């Protein structure tokens with residue numbers, strides 16, 4: 019019997035699939051300008067991390083991207099292809115353009131602390147972005163050991179209650195004395211998680227506290243932070259911990275939402291969703307028109323004035 023021949027199209031498809039799935043042999047764990055650090059996985063797992071360039075036809079790669087690389091000259095590898103991302107955490111950089119910060123993640127930990135005191139609007143910006151990207155948010159109050167020493171413990175307490183009442187999971191932890199870390203570990207189990215938040219809240223310290231052996235991430239000195247606003251984490255970095263992966267990210271000063279549509283912002287406020295379409299006017303701007311469902315919900319005490327103020331601020335910034 020004649021052997022069944024595969025069509026050219028079928029052969030191409032097989033080659034392409036192999037390129038993208040079977041031969042993925044590394045994960046980007048960090049990047050420095052034009053160079054990326056790739057950790058071998060699959061058959062080469064356990065081998066040394068390799069500094070790589072990427073082929074110029076590839077999109078900008080980020081921590082968490084799964085790639086195919088081959089050895090190049092001078093010990094610098096070349097990344098040939100990248101697997102389609104199953105998810106991405108991104109921030110906008112200028113009109114319409116977004117900058118991916120981490121790929122193939124499940125959870126975003128929004129880390130806040132009593133010191134520096136959280137900026138409510140920043141938390142809401144993160145939450146809107148996370149909701150619109152379809153990722154799972156978890157809010158972490160780190161430095162729980164300093165809760166009563168901060169400038170406004172009552173404001174902090176109210177802020178925490180507000181997010182809990184909205185239904186967000188919010189864990190109180192301390193990288194210094196270990197409070198809440200077991201509970202946090204169980205949330206992270208089996209997932210890849212990126213830590214985001216203001217500089218100095220203790221993201222890198224948390225990575226280290228959750229780690230099993232040596233100190234991993236670089237921690238900024240709090241006195242330096244207060245005096246000069248310096249922060250030591252300058253690039254995102256992926257760490258493997260026991261049963262989960264963490265991506266530490268550098269502190270960012272601003273988190274704009276230029277890439278999100280006004281409707282996504284509305285939907286990103288989870289308590290507004292059920293009010294969608296309930297305003298008297300279809301094109302209601304929710305800025306005081308008669309019959310506005312947001313306004314009546316506010317009057318009934320069903321939505322928090324801080325969240326509404328935050329919503330207006332974000333809408334105005336688009």
Ligand SMILES: Nc1nc2c(ncn2[C@@H]2O[C@H](COP(=O)(O)OP(=O)(O)O)[C@@H](O)[C@H]2O)c(=O)[nH]1
Nearest residue numbers: 161192193194218219220221222223237238240
């Ligand atoms: N008291 C206290 N200090 C902490 C805690 N976690 C971190 N810090 C301190 O906060 C400062 C900033 O920490 P770092 O991890 O660099 O913050 P990052 O910029 O978010 O990565 C360092 O001086 C840490 O020692 C904590 O749970 N409690």
Ligand SMILES: [Mg+2]
Nearest residue numbers: 221222236251
């Ligand atoms: Mg850091």
Ligand SMILES: [Zn+2]
Nearest residue numbers: 297302304310
């Ligand atoms: Zn309205």
